Amino acid sequence: MSAPLLQVKDLAVHYKVRAGGVLWGKYQSLKALDGVSFDLKAGQTLGIVGESGCGKSTLGRAILQLVPATSGTVAWLGAPPPELKALRREMQIVFQDPLASLDPRMTAGDIIAEPLRNYRKDLSREQIKAEVRKVMAQVGLLPSMINRYPHEFSGGQCQRIGIGRAIILGPKLVVCDEPVSALDVSIRAQVINLLMDLQRELGLALVFISHDLAVIRHISHRVLVLYLGKAMELAERESLYAAPRHPYTQALMAAVPIPDPEKERAKPRVIVSGDIPSPLYPPSGCVFRTRCPKATEICAQVEPPLESAGQDHMVACHHWRDGRGRD
Amino acid sequence: MTANEAMEATEVIGGRSLWQDAGRRLLGNKAAATGLVILAVVAIASFVGPYLLPWSYDQIDWDHIEALPPDIAMGHYLGTDSLGRDLLARTLVGGRVSLTVGILATTVALLIGVTVGAVAGFVGGRTDQLLMRFVDLMYSVPLTFFVIILMVLFGRNFTLMFIAIGAVEWLTMARIVRGQTLALRGKEFIEAARASGGSTPAIIWRHIVPNVLGVVVVYVTLTIPQVILLESFLSFLGLGVQEPMTSWGMLINDGAVELQINPRTLIVPAAFMTVTLFCFNFLGDGLRDALDPKDR
Numbered sequence A: 001m002s003a004p005l006l007q008v009k010d011l012a013v014h015y016k017v018r019a020g021g022v023l024w025g026k027y028q029s030l031k032a033l034d035g036v037s038f039d040l041k042a043g044q045t046l047g048i049v050g051e052s053g054c055g056k057s058t059l060g061r062a063i064l065q066l067v068p069a070t071s072g073t074v075a076w077l078g079a080p081p082p083e084l085k086a087l088r089r090e091m092q093i094v095f096q097d098p099l100a101s102l103d104p105r106m107t108a109g110d111i112i113a114e115p116l117r118n119y120r121k122d123l124s125r126e127q128i129k130a131e132v133r134k135v136m137a138q139v140g141l142l143p144s145m146i147n148r149y150p151h152e153f154s155g156g157q158c159q160r161i162g163i164g165r166a167i168i169l170g171p172k173l174v175v176c177d178e179p180v181s182a183l184d185v186s187i188r189a190q191v192i193n194l195l196m197d198l199q200r201e202l203g204l205a206l207v208f209i210s211h212d213l214a215v216i217r218h219i220s221h222r223v224l225v226l227y228l229g230k231a232m233e234l235a236e237r238e239s240l241y242a243a244p245r246h247p248y249t250q251a252l253m254a255a256v257p258i259p260d261p262e263k264e265r266a267k268p269r270v271i272v273s274g275d276i277p278s279p280l281y282p283p284s285g286c287v288f289r290t291r292c293p294k295a296t297e298i299c300a301q302v303e304p305p306l307e308s309a310g311q312d313h314m315v316a317c318h319h320w321r322d323g324r325g326r327d
Numbered sequence B: 001m002t003a004n005e006a007m008e009a010t011e012v013i014g015g016r017s018l019w020q021d022a023g024r025r026l027l028g029n030k031a032a033a034t035g036l037v038i039l040a041v042v043a044i045a046s047f048v049g050p051y052l053l054p055w056s057y058d059q060i061d062w063d064h065i066e067a068l069p070p071d072i073a074m075g076h077y078l079g080t081d082s083l084g085r086d087l088l089a090r091t092l093v094g095g096r097v098s099l100t101v102g103i104l105a106t107t108v109a110l111l112i113g114v115t116v117g118a119v120a121g122f123v124g125g126r127t128d129q130l131l132m133r134f135v136d137l138m139y140s141v142p143l144t145f146f147v148i149i150l151m152v153l154f155g156r157n158f159t160l161m162f163i164a165i166g167a168v169e170w171l172t173m174a175r176i177v178r179g180q181t182l183a184l185r186g187k188e189f190i191e192a193a194r195a196s197g198g199s200t201p202a203i204i205w206r207h208i209v210p211n212v213l214g215v216v217v218v219y220v221t222l223t224i225p226q227v228i229l230l231e232s233f234l235s236f237l238g239l240g241v242q243e244p245m246t247s248w249g250m251l252i253n254d255g256a257v258e259l260q261i262n263p264r265t266l267i268v269p270a271a272f273m274t275v276t277l278f279c280f281n282f283l284g285d286g287l288r289d290a291l292d293p294k295d296r
Ligand code: SF4
Pocket: A246, A247, A248, A286, A287, A288, A289, A290, A292, A293, A294, A295, A296, A299, A304, A316, A317, A318, A319, A320
């Protein structure tokens, strides 16, 4: 097997924030992302799931170097990434808010063509236009809408424009930052299917960020569960959904209703109460302990390492072996 | 019909840009549309009118050295001033000077202000600090003082005056643009542009400038009258254009001296100037409503 497309090691992003007033406050570091590692193979999808504020968007942006990483490395095809401009040609991003991610004063065609203008200065206007039309058809937009402005499109169509812009350079990886959560439920499936079709046609690898476990399950090959900037669990999709090991993952799953009443009744009840602690003052030891039903003494003292809990299944919890009878 | 033909057939679906929408809304606003029309009339009259009048602005009618009331037969449609020069011709030429100063100085302010503001706001950090502190510094220099120094150093001339005014007016423009840019910088489409491989100048030029232009246009329509007023103020102090060339400010100044004997010489240029300023303000208001950034 060749080197994975993307290898993220111990990636951390800490922001400096001023706590307590503009004048007298002192700088504190906010650990938006703290030591996250994973591999991604070409053509595969990694789902990243977690509640809002868990650092999943930061992770996506740090991979693309849209925010500077404090420490850790991102390797591309087994080597340190090429310089920024070359790298961005290979990796693109689709944003959460489809309308906000499009310049309101540019036409759909100009928006989709923008990466080409930056990277393919050799192309003539006509060639660019032809390329844009091709991509528009690919993402399910009528090429005749090329001169329309973003506010004249629906949310789903705007997201298609965003996807078109992301794929026009033929990247190998697209980071999708909650690409469907701002969309109408009825449109979500269409956009998800579009992404999966494009993945198949173009051999794209996806990093798919979402808070929605059902969507993640549909699209991902592997899933990474984040909580307060730390990896809680990283596993193959089947293994994770069949037997979530981490109390946090179990809690997330418990919150999703299963259509089959039999299974719905049988599924473990893990009740998680309380709010996410502020990332400025994360709990000692295991970051999840303030809300964890299984927390014990040791959880407050020792941070659980991410350890193997079965084939291709990593979990960060002291007590993942306990109470497995419920699987 | 094949799919291809269908595509060709629907080729012409145009889009309505935000600018086109705004244009339509602007024309729907009565005050602004009227203002626009009157401004156009005043501008055309000022630039073309003097060539069509029987008397030129600096020509003295020796038969009427005293201020003559309006006399159609003589070709003095609004009479003459106390030196026997045609008042209408002088007012129109004065308008030409005032409008030119207003527009040129505002253009200077626009170019400098937008560039400085956009760069400061977008690049941020030390660049921002440096540029904005310079702006603060310039703010603290009194205008008249500044202009007088320039005049002393370079002598009185027309170009210098609008450079001087422009150099002062760009400060506010820079602050406004910087504020807008700061707000824009956090938007996702800017991040998207960066992810698309755009360099900083490309992003500023392609995304920031077009998006702050709405606010800038409004500000421009409010700056032009301000500059016209400034120019009259400088002329009033004797720092403006030189006789026999004239401007609205100078005409009003001259008229004010003769207010008691000959109020017409004050009223005519004052009326022209007031109407123009009003129209600019109406237009500015209309533009602001039309471009209302509801953030679609
Ligand atoms: S380490 Fe302890 S607190 Fe953390 S998830 Fe496991 S049981 Fe809960």
